[in-house]
Amino acid sequence: MDIINNDIIERCRSGDQAAFRRVVQTYQQMVFTLAFRSLCDEEEAKDVVQETMIRVWVHFASYNPRQNLRNWIYTIAIRLCFDRLKSKAPIEPLTEDEDYFSQYVSDSDTEKELENHELLSVIRTLVSRLSPRQRIVFTLVHLENLDTEEVAQITGLDAARIKSNLYVARKTIREQLKQFGYGKDG
Amino acid sequence: MEKMDEITRRLASQQPLLSDADALTESILANLPAQISPQESPILRAVRWISSVAAVGLLILFYSQSHAFVQRPEDVDYGQSLQPFQSDYSPTLDNLPPREALRQFVEMKRSRTNFSDIKRNITF
Numbered sequence: 134m135d136i137i138n139n140d141i142i143e144r145c146r147s148g149d150q151a152a153f154r155r156v157v158q159t160y161q162q163m164v165f166t167l168a169f170r171s172l173c174d175e176e177e178a179k180d181v182v183q184e185t186m187i188r189v190w191v192h193f194a195s196y197n198p199r200q201n202l203r204n205w206i207y208t209i210a211i212r213l214c215f216d217r218l219k220s221k222a223p224i225e226p227l228t229e230d231e232d233y234f235s236q237y238v239s240d241s242d243t244e245k246e247l248e249n250h251e252l253l254s255v256i257r258t259l260v261s262r263l264s265p266r267q268r269i270v271f272t273l274v275h276l277e278n279l280d281t282e283e284v285a286q287i288t289g290l291d292a293a294r295i296k297s298n299l300y301v302a303r304k305t306i307r308e309q310l311k312q313f314g315y316g317k318d319g
Numbered sequence: 320m321e322k323m324d325e326i327t328r329r330l331a332s333q334q335p336l337l338s339d340a341d342a343l344t345e346s347i348l349a350n351l352p353a354q355i356s357p358q359e360s361p362i363l364r365a366v367r368w369i370s371s372v373a374a375v376g377l378l379i380l381f382y383s384q385s386h387a388f389v390q391r392p393e394d395v396d397y398g399q400s401l402q403p404f405q406s407d408y409s410p411t412l413d414n415l416p417p418r419e420a421l422r423q424f425v426e427m428k429r430s431r432t433n434f435s436d437i438k439r440n441i442t443f
Contacts, residue, residue: 275327
């Protein structure tokens with residue numbers, strides 16, 4: 134990922150669309166991945182990318198350059214994802230999702246690249262029983278590999294709530310895996 | 320390693336493919352609205368205006384109160400006003416017609432507010 138330097142940020146803040154193109158190109162994959170994993174919907178993830186980038190542009194003048202740009206964009210994206218998760222019905226895994234999931238967890242080739250729809254099936258099966266907040270925290274910590282401090286900054290939750298949400302999320306997923314015949318030892 | 324950790328590690332290492340990234344970039348750039356300049360929020364502006372008005376009001380109140388307590392020596396009350404006030408005007412005047420009551424009131428007032436009465440009533 135390219136580093137967006139202060140010159141590009143200042144140009145964006147003064148309304149330079151050419152500079153903003155660099156920001157979009159740098160961060161759209163990151164936002165897409167986050168939204169894809171959180172919402173379990175490819176088209177919706179693209180909508181979130183578009184909406185996030187437009188918000189970033191509109192509010193760029195109020196962005197504090199001392200703040201990490203990546204975390205600022207993360208914050209905007211994750212709030213949009215959270216709003217969408219709250220407003221839509223719980224995600225139910227499809228019948229074929231469980232087949233993909235069983236294949237995925239039993240596959241010895243751990244480096245195998247999955248198609249988007251296969252990846253969606255696995256994530257959907259894994260997180261379908263989590264609440265929107267648990268899913269967001271789980272995605273940020275385990276799939277985006279952010280630390281608790283960054284998650285706190287992005288979500289506005291304190292460390293204790295992050296840990297409790299994560300605890301419940303892990304417990305739920307563990308139970309889910311047990312149903313597929315995978316205990317603690319695999 | 321726990322199965323869950325193995326699965327999440329594998330999922331974290333694989334990103335979904337954004338197939339039409341360039342088209343998405345162009346679509347975003349084509350739909351950019353005007354930027355919002357960092358202005359003071361209307362709530363902050365209202366709070367600032369109200370606090371200014373309150374501060375000016377308090378200053379006026381303080382000024383008027385501090386001047387109200389500065390009295391001339393002749394206005395100083397030496398305790399006379401603390402005595403219970405007994406009006407002898409009302410019982411008689413209440414029973415008279417308005418014009419006659421007014422005339423008698425003026426008469427009584429004139430007779431009671433002469434300097435000798437005041438002097439006699441003040442004791443040091």
